[in-house]
Amino acid sequence: MECGTAVIGKRSIRRFAALVGVLLLYGARPAAAADHLVLIASVNAPVSSLNSLEIQKLFLGLTVVTNGIDLHPLRNESDEAMRQLFYQDVVSMSEPVYERRLLALTLQQGRTAPPVYRDTRALLNALAADPHAVSYAWASDIARDGRVRILKLLGRE
Amino acid sequence: MGMTKYARRRAVVAILAGLLCAGVAYADDMDGYDHVHAGSHPSSEFVLFASLEGHEFSAPASANQLNEDANAIGDAVFAINRGRFRLFGEYQLSDEEHDLERFQVGMEVVPDTVVWIGRFHQPASAWNTEHHHGRYLQTAITRPSIELWEDEQGTIPQHLSGMLVDSRRPLGANAGIQLALGVGLGTVIESTGLSEFDLLDPHTNGRRMSYTGRIAFLPDYVGTSNLGLLFAHSDMPVRDAPTAALLRATDVRQDLYGAYTDWNHGPWQLHAAIYDVSMDLEGPGAFHSESFVAGYAQLERQLPHRLTAYAREENSSDAGSSVYVRVNHPDFQLRRATLGLRWDFHRRQALTAEWARGVSVRENQDAIRLQWSAALP
Numbered sequence: 056m057e058c059g060t061a062v063i064g065k066r067s068i069r070r071f072a073a074l075v076g077v078l079l080l081y082g083a084r085p086a087a088a089a090d091h092l093v094l095i096a097s098v099n100a101p102v103s104s105l106n107s108l109e110i111q112k113l114f115l116g117l118t119v120v121t122n123g124i125d126l127h128p129l130r131n132e133s134d135e136a137m138r139q140l141f142y143q144d145v146v147s148m149s150e151p152v153y154e155r156r157l158l159a160l161t162l163q164q165g166r167t168a169p170p171v172y173r174d175t176r177a178l179l180n181a182l183a184a185d186p187h188a189v190s191y192a193w194a195s196d197i198a199r200d201g202r203v204r205i206l207k208l209l210g211r212e
Numbered sequence: 213m214g215m216t217k218y219a220r221r222r223a224v225v226a227i228l229a230g231l232l233c234a235g236v237a238y239a240d241d242m243d244g245y246d247h248v249h250a251g252s253h254p255s256s257e258f259v260l261f262a263s264l265e266g267h268e269f270s271a272p273a274s275a276n277q278l279n280e281d282a283n284a285i286g287d288a289v290f291a292i293n294r295g296r297f298r299l300f301g302e303y304q305l306s307d308e309e310h311d312l313e314r315f316q317v318g319m320e321v322v323p324d325t326v327v328w329i330g331r332f333h334q335p336a337s338a339w340n341t342e343h344h345h346g347r348y349l350q351t352a353i354t355r356p357s358i359e360l361w362e363d364e365q366g367t368i369p370q371h372l373s374g375m376l377v378d379s380r381r382p383l384g385a386n387a388g389i390q391l392a393l394g395v396g397l398g399t400v401i402e403s404t405g406l407s408e409f410d411l412l413d414p415h416t417n418g419r420r421m422s423y424t425g426r427i428a429f430l431p432d433y434v435g436t437s438n439l440g441l442l443f444a445h446s447d448m449p450v451r452d453a454p455t456a457a458l459l460r461a462t463d464v465r466q467d468l469y470g471a472y473t474d475w476n477h478g479p480w481q482l483h484a485a486i487y488d489v490s491m492d493l494e495g496p497g498a499f500h501s502e503s504f505v506a507g508y509a510q511l512e513r514q515l516p517h518r519l520t521a522y523a524r525e526e527n528s529s530d531a532g533s534s535v536y537v538r539v540n541h542p543d544f545q546l547r548r549a550t551l552g553l554r555w556d557f558h559r560r561q562a563l564t565a566e567w568a569r570g571v572s573v574r575e576n577q578d579a580i581r582l583q584w585s586a587a588l589p
Contacts, residue, residue, distance in 0.1 A: 108385075108386060108433065108434065111434045112433070112434055115434055117324065117434070118320060118323040118324055119323070120323050125295065125296070151518075151556070154559075154560065155349070156436070158259065158346070158348075158349060158560075158587055159342075159346075159349055159436070161257045161259060161289060161291050162259075162289060162302075162343075162344050162346045162349065163341070163342070163344065164326070164378070165291040165293070165298045165299075165300035165316065165318065165326075166257075166291065166293070167255040167256055167257040167291055167292075167293045168255075168257060170255065
């Protein structure tokens, strides 16, 4: 009986382990697919939070000051889903309208467009080096980067 | 001392070319984004607005060179921001003319309040403050006649050289208010029309100070809809003796009051403005006052497939009987109806077809235009 119990136990453990493995694999996809876009800054940044209007102004290249410091926007275009979320949830306008608005602001006010990064690692390096910089990234991409911190949840993939 | 006019012009052009190159170099430098420094954060922008146009007129075109009808135009815009410091320039080159349209040095003294020194577009023009020389950014091919530049036989001075304060302040949660005031050396009247101060060939003799401004309500601080009131005062000496004889004036003082709106609602856009222009024409032993009203409304509708249809009506009152208009601005459109269709394609490129029927002091004219416009890169 003891032996039999031990055999059943091993099988049960194997089945349980397989089930956990499948569940983990299955569960991992929705977790990655449902990543969050977050507004981020250096841990040394003097900014603690920004409201929606300030975020919109910032990424249109307009001046946003917090604690007496001019903030520097950095755009993150490291993947297509992020680009779409940026237009939808951050600046709240379509890509053509946003591009046209940037052009008009250059022509009308001599403003310059925010610099664009196509690699999150390079963006995080720039962000860490500039305490006045503000950007956005997937929460999963910054989870283990101690140089930056989250200011706000912007949207969900 | 001893520097000839051409040498001085070459020197100024060389300086400007250097500044343009510096702007481009800044842009190149920032491409790698290896130089992000806290505190200074230099950034730059270089945009070339280009357009090619073909047209057919039912009557001969103006005897004057109208840049509005130039076949090819390139408008180079550069902006350099370093902290609160701004440097901005706009140089236009066409087969009709080349001109340093704007050259400004500015300081953002508080957020969204910039004090500019240099040559700028006066803020009392509704259309030009929105579109400037960037043809790609205006849906229509032509601009309303009352908004024409000085060298296109425009009736209202559009460039000043002096100081401009441009400020936007929040109003409530999302709205804002804009106040812009400009003061500077204005235009003089010559045989070809108005002549503004040229930074590349500066002559201040006889020019007088002009004042101009606007106050506008912005329902959405970061949006494009706005409406406001405009005013300007220009004191324009008449430099050309035959023109002075025709005008019976050696000095024209022009006061302008206006109202405008640029309004977006879903796929619809409205650009409308009305100006009341009054003038005192004064010469030795002669004085004459006159005024006219001119305005326009342009309605645009975005359609599927990145098409935009538009219609514009321009009209005026008493402009046809104005000595100032008849003598010096015979191509001013007393009335004009315009229809057009624009197709935006690729990235920052558009094709536009436009038909217009207008009435000027000189003639009636139908015009058909086809234009390619772009903002590069």
